[in-house]
Amino acid sequence: MTQPQKNSALVLAMIAGLISLPMTWMTIQQVEWQGGFGPAFIPPFGGMKFDVTGLNGSVTFLVKTPIWFIVGVAISASLLQLMQESQTFAVPKFAIWMIPLLAVGWVLIVITLALFSGKATLGLGSLLGLFAAVVPAVCAVMQSSPERVDNSKSLGEGIG
Numbered sequence: 754m755t756q757p758q759k760n761s762a763l764v765l766a767m768i769a770g771l772i773s774l775p776m777t778w779m780t781i782q783q784v785e786w787q788g789g790f791g792p793a794f795i796p797p798f799g800g801m802k803f804d805v806t807g808l809n810g811s812v813t814f815l816v817k818t819p820i821w822f823i824v825g826v827a828i829s830a831s832l833l834q835l836m837q838e839s840q841t842f843a844v845p846k847f848a849i850w851m852i853p854l855l856a857v858g859w860v861l862i863v864i865t866l867a868l869f870s871g872k873a874t875l876g877l878g879s880l881l882g883l884f885a886a887v888v889p890a891v892c893a894v895m896q897s898s899p900e901r902v903d904n905s906k907s908l909g910e911g912i913g
Contacts, residue, residue, distance in 0.1 A: 756838060759892045763831040770828040770885030774807035774821055776878030779867040781805060807878055812863045820863065824882055827856035830889035834896070853890035860886040 754762075781803045810820040830853040837844040860883050867873040 754895055759895065760835060760838060762888050763835055763892060766885045766888035767828050767831045769881045769888075770824045770831075773878040773881035773885060774824055776806060776881065777804045777876030778807055778810055778820060778863065778878040778882065779805045779873045779875050781870075781873045783872050804876070805873075807882065812859075812866060814862050814866070818859070820882070823856065823859040823863065824885060826852060826859065827882065827886040827889070830856050830886070831892075834889055834892055849893050849896070853886070853893050856886040857883075857890050 783801075805820075807820040807824050811817055812820065812823070833844050833848055833852060836842040837849060860879075864875060864879050864883065867875055867879070
């Protein structure tokens, strides 16, 4: 994959992350109200549904984190790689690796908790968020792979 293709993939991942924010990440079914008025809010036709978007949702795994923040981390992973490629910014190598891994891990936690809760179904927003997190991780792996070295200049230097 050439660098322009990687750059295009990173920009597409950033756009996917932004688009995922207002979309439904998951739908929680059979919502139960907590507190004294809980039974008074039971709808007559069964359980209620609640759509969780990237803007109103959060996930609690060790700490409570809003989904929009997790998507922001994924977008920043793409942005950092684009900044590094421009050779105008000094981006540390560990940031190129750690931030995409953190984003992928966080998004996978959101998706895993939703899938194994038994009360939630995934929406398109979570898949776009996963795409936004995975692309910079894949690009970081591809960036660190050894590239072909052009030795044509060094061959002619010792002659003459």
